Amino acid sequence: DGTELTEIENYVKANHAQPDPKMFGTAKGKNVIIVSLESLQNFVINNNMDGHEITPFLNELTNDKDTFYFDNFYQQTGLGKTSDSEFIVENSLYGRNGSAVFFTHSGNTYNSLSERLGENGYATSVMHANSKSFWNRDIMYKALNVQKFYDVDSYTIGEDEAVNWGMKDIPFFHQSVDLMKDIKQPFATRMITLTNHHPFDLDEQDKLIPEYTSNSNTLNKYFQTVRYMDEAVKEFFEDLKESGLYEDSIIVMYGDHYGISENHNKAMGMYMDKEITPFDNAELQKVPLFIHMPGSGEGKQMHELGGQVDIRPTILHLLGIDTKADMQFGSDLFSPDREPFVIFRDGRLVTDKNIYAQEICYDIETGEPASDAAPCKPYIERANTELNYSDTIINGDLLRFKERPDGSPELNESK
Ligand code: GP9
Ligand code: MN
Numbered sequence: 001d002g003t004e005l006t007e008i009e010n011y012v013k014a015n016h017a018q019p020d021p022k023m024f025g026t027a028k029g030k031n032v033i034i035v036s037l038e039s040l041q042n043f044v045i046n047n048n049m050d051g052h053e054i055t056p057f058l059n060e061l062t063n064d065k066d067t068f069y070f071d072n073f074y075q076q077t078g079l080g081k082t083s084d085s086e087f088i089v090e091n092s093l094y095g096r097n098g099s100a101v102f103f104t105h106s107g108n109t110y111n112s113l114s115e116r117l118g119e120n121g122y123a124t125s126v127m128h129a130n131s132k133s134f135w136n137r138d139i140m141y142k143a144l145n146v147q148k149f150y151d152v153d154s155y156t157i158g159e160d161e162a163v164n165w166g167m168k169d170i171p172f173f174h175q176s177v178d179l180m181k182d183i184k185q186p187f188a189t190r191m192i193t194l195t196n197h198h199p200f201d202l203d204e205q206d207k208l209i210p211e212y213t214s215n216s217n218t219l220n221k222y223f224q225t226v227r228y229m230d231e232a233v234k235e236f237f238e239d240l241k242e243s244g245l246y247e248d249s250i251i252v253m254y255g256d257h258y259g260i261s262e263n264h265n266k267a268m269g270m271y272m273d274k275e276i277t278p279f280d281n282a283e284l285q286k287v288p289l290f291i292h293m294p295g296s297g298e299g300k301q302m303h304e305l306g307g308q309v310d311i312r313p314t315i316l317h318l319l320g321i322d323t324k325a326d327m328q329f330g331s332d333l334f335s336p337d338r339e340p341f342v343i344f345r346d347g348r349l350v351t352d353k354n355i356y357a358q359e360i361c362y363d364i365e366t367g368e369p370a371s372d373a374a375p376c377k378p379y380i381e382r383a384n385t386e387l388n389y390s391d392t393i394i395n396g397d398l399l400r401f402k403e404r405p406d407g408s409p410e411l412n413e414s415k
Contacts, residue, residue: 002401008389009402012327017313017335025320027293031249032117032188032315033180035236036085037229038196039222039259042071042286043272049223052209057234061290067299070289070333074307077257078345082192083135085256085308089190090114090144092312092328094345094390101394106140109400111326113312115145117188120321123147125183127176128192129155129167146190150179163203164225169195169232177239185248193229196259200225216267222259247294252315254308255287278358279367282348289333291318305340305352306333327393327402329386343383351379 044054046062053059062069077084080100087095087102090112095101114124125148132138132151141149152166154175161171176191183189195202200221208227212220233253240246260268265276268284276284289306291314293299309330313323317332331338340352348357354376355362360369361376370376393399 017331017338019317028320040255112144173236214267307342
């Protein structure tokens with residue numbers, strides 16, 4: 001039955017943050033383009049590698065009058081990597097511990113972002129030039145009510161247009177804009193890039209900066225593939241402008257998860273010129289979030305603490321779609337009354353005062369273990385509660401008991 005749902009609903013309602021009336025609906029009716037930037041961590045933004053700018057285009061966006069750049073924003077994925085980030089963005093729920101929810105719970109009922117946008121007249125899709133069954137996407141997208149999946153079969157991969165895991169980002173973006181031109185507006189599409197993926201291989205002609213020099217081949221090549229992805233995003237913006245779609249769209253871009261794991265701490269420490277502690281490892285889970293709104297003029301750097309669960313409510317509120325009745329653990333990043341609190345899937349957490357990692361309560365200002373660990377305690381409990389609630393929803397397929405805002409039962413096209 002749905003009794004557990006009531007308890008969780010009460011928790012979610014109590015944590016709902018009202019949208020900022022100045023931001024609510026400012027993107028109403030616009031197309032929504034969400035770009036998952038493969039393995040992009042925030043440490044490369046506005047940074048150099050041996051004197052070379054790593055992300056010149058994204059750096060420009062951090063100072064752009066139409067862009068909100070969030071520099072205190074964390075990835076929250078687990079073993080499901082890209083697919084977990086998709087799950088979190090779509091549902092504002094957490095993935096599962098130790099397995100990929102895209103594989104384990106693709107038959108569930110969800111109140112996804114795509115579903116909500118579909119109900120509001122949007123044509124919804126995902127664009128990703130990989131085979132459709134990777135991460136069980138073809139099945140899961142039905143449960144998420146994604147109307148159309150432009151997988152590898154929607155793309156033509158010419159000579160020299162594939163590297164590493166598949167189609168290169170530059171031709172991918174280019175052909176994706178052509179596909180968009182044929183979609184009925186308003187549309188919402190999620191694009192997933194691929195080139196900046198481990199093992200970070202590139203063709204010679206795509207290497208725009210040299211490799212780094214350290215004991216980690218992975219980190220050494222990472223800077224080059226990030227640089228290539230930055231170039232691809234720049235060309236994507238140019239294509240959007242040429243296509244005429246740009247003015248009628250908002251573009252939301254985020255890093256899906258880390259690219260450099262803790263196995264490369266020694267090399268990272270060399271690059272950052274310090275010894276990497278569990279505190280630093282947690283901070284390295286920051287990924288950039290850009291919300292680009294052509295014509296806004298209000299853009300700025302946002303230091304609001306947030307995570308990937310916050311993307312769904314933030315986007316819906318910008319479009320003027322209310323989320324009060326939705327079962328979501330995130331909150332609108334523009335809301336003045338939201339709580340600064342981020343939970344990692346493995347139980348680590350960040351507040352505005354502390355980071356809790358490896359069972360140590362760190363002071364966020366100094367990066368040293370806090371003299372008083374008490375402030376972490378209530379948050380550790382809250383993190384457990386919230387992760388358990390999310391698991392309970394997923395394991396019990398509880399959203400099938402939830403009514404939609406108009407009182408009708410939930411939809412699930414896969415059933
Ligand atoms: C595969 C791509 C990469 O289609 O999304 O997945 P990842 O290995 O990063 O989870
Ligand atoms: Mn990924």
